[in-house]
Amino acid sequence: MRTKLILAALLLILLSLSAGAYWYRAQNVKLTDKDTLLVGDFANSTGDPVFEGSLREALSIGLAQSPLLNLISAAKVDETLRSQGLPISTPVTREFAPKLCSQLGATVFLTGAITKDSSSYGLKLNTFQCATSREIARVTTESKGKDGVVHALGDAAAKLRSELGETADSLRTFNVPLERASSSSVDALQSFAEGRRLTHESGSLEAVPALKKAIELDPRFALARSNLAVSYYNLNQNALATDNIRQAFELADRQTVRDRLHITTLYYDLGTGDIRKAIQSYQQWVELYPRDDIAKGNLASEYFLVGDYEQAANFASQALRLDAGSVAWYENVAAADIALLRLEEARNIINLGFSRKLDDTAMHTALYALAFLRGDDQGMRQEMEWSVGKAGGEDAMLALQADTEAYAGHLQRAQELSRRAVQVAQAANLAEPAAIWQGLSALRDAVYGKMQGARAGADQMLDLAPNSRDAQILAILVLARTGDSARAKAMLADLAATHVSNTLVQSAWLPTIRAQANLVAQKPAQAVESLETAKPYERGQLIGNLSYP
Known part of the structure; x- marks a missing residue:
């Protein structure tokens, strides 16, 4: 009997060796859907800085495949560090992680390590209970070279998921190899991680160069392309957003189930514009991953498009409760509250974001809108002063101020402000926003009977961004009006x-433009008939914010 036990133990060791990973379970602890996991940093003793940030990002992608695990988002970690007066670059180490757990609501934390021995790399993942700091699982593995590090990390992540209680059936369904789910290039992953950090810290404009670099290093990096698409969308660069999400959608074999759901919804949203399919896909995502704030936050954005602000407020609020460190959810809740004329609630939610050291252009444009609705000239001036010199912010605020002056009947002043908005956007290489500001100015001219200037503005708009759908829509509307x-x-x-x-093009913009043409042709009955089709979308935000996990 003893010989059989020894042979059995040897067999287990050999099986572990052949799998390339070893695991150790200190206690029989299985996680439940009530647990939340803080993914910490890797101790890097290789001397190669490329592993800084990249492995933590890759590991998060691998673990996030699991419907069981609930990961604390990077944005929430950043927000907690800021609230403590610490740089968001502060490493989340084995010693520091327990101090963050209570503030983040985490029950478990994980840290890693990478070492180098000649050409081989050793990887270790350690998981601990937050309350006691006791180790509950450990996985070690190795890679024969740098090119295999991501694959080895993916194998280790799968082993760890099993040790933490995920079933074999779930692992078979939700376990795309990590080098396909992300990138086999550690350099590309490092640039991707930097882009994600900049998105959370500084906004979309600052993130674009790092995300583009990740794609240059690995053109088949689907997640980098989809993140870049969202950044472009949030910068009103819709043509570039559409192109990048289409390319990400075509890389279906390089996405996890969760990321495939995300990219598919973004494809329907930014690519084809099919709102019905986008909402259905988001709802499927919410059902499969109910604790995913991105699914709920971006579903709120779909309801903005169709003007259902109650639903937008509902899902944006759910997203904010799931992740209080994401600036986008404060913006979405505030925008919905403003649309519903819950002005005090909107101001409170923006101030709550500021109190958590979050800041973004959209928060200030919301404050400008609140000041306008209250007739607060000083409040509007304060937001204008904040925007000066901020790329992606100053042009948007100038465009808002132009509309404010036009509302008061100061048309010459409005025209000058629109001209400055276009110039500032161009200086920041934001061609599509520049075209939209030009288009809104041209439409304003058309409304006030300045037909020659309106037609010239339409031509300038198309010169600025000839491939922009929104620029084309505004140009056609101006031409029909003139x-x-x-x-x-x-x-x-x-x-x-x-x-x-595209739902909005087919069901809102085409009938609206046809109605405008009928009015010019003095056919009011036909105009009213055309507008019946667009009626369900009359409260929607038809000129393009999305987020990314």
């Missing part, structure tokens, strides 16, 4: 053919 029916009709036909699946 009576250039032949050109408007030809461009409208092209728009309809190019965006055949």
Whole structure:
């Protein structure tokens, strides 16, 4: 009997060796859906800085495949560090992690280590209970070279998921190899991690260069492309957003189940514009991963498009409760509250974000809107002063101020502010926002009977961003308003053919433009008939914020 036991033990060791990973379970602890996991940093003794940040990002992608594990988001960790007056670059080490657990609501934390011996790399993952700091699981593995580090880390992550209680069936369903789910290039992962950090810390504009670099290093890095698409969308660069999300969507074999759901919803949202399919996909995502704040926060954005602000407020609030460190959710809740005229609630939620040391252009444009609704000139000036010199912020605020002056009947002042908004956007290489500000100015001219200036503005808009859907829509609307029916009709036909699946184009913009043409042609009955189709979308935000996990 003793010989059999020894042979059995040897067999287990050999099986572990052949798998390339070893695990150790200190206690028989299985996680439940009530547990939350803080992913900490890797102790890097290799001397190679490329592993700083990249391994933590890759490991998070691997673990996030699991429907069981509830990971604390990087944004929430950053927000907690800021609240303590610490740099967000502060490493979450084995010693420091327990101090963060209570503030983050974490019950378990994980740290890692990477070492180098000649050409081999050793990886170790250690998981601890927050309350006692007792180790509950440990996995070690190795890679024969740098190119295999990501694959080895993915294997270790899968072993750890099993040790923490995930079933074999779940692992078979939700375990895309990590080098496919992210990138086999550690350099690309480091740039991706930097882009994600900048998105949370400084906003979309600052994140774009790092995300583009990640794609240059690995053109098949689907997550980098989808994150870049969201950044472009939030910068009103919709043509670039559409192109990048289409390319990410085509890389279906390089995505986890969770990320595939995300990219699919973004494809319907930013790519085809099919709102019905986007909402259905988000709802599926919410059902499969109910604790995912991104699913709920971006579903709120879909309800903004159709003007259902109660639902937008509902899902944005749920997202904020799940992750209080994401600036986008404060913006979405505030925007919904403003649309519902819950002005004090909107101000409170923005101030709550500021108290957590979060800041972004959209928070200040919301404050400007609140000041406008209250007739608070000083409040509007204060937000204008904040925006000066801020790329992606100053142009948007100038455009808002232009609309404010036009509302008061100060048309010459409005025109000057719009001109400055276009110039500032161009200086920041934001071609599509520049075109939109030009288009809104041209439409304003058309409304006030300045037909020559309006037509010239439409031409300038198309010169600024010829591939922009929103610029094309505004240009056609201006041309229809100014009576250039032949050109408007030809461009409208092209728009309809190019965006055949786009809900807002087909169901809101086409009938609106046709109604405008009918009014110019003195056919009011036909105009009213056309507008019946657009009626369900009349409260929607039709000119393009999304987030990313």
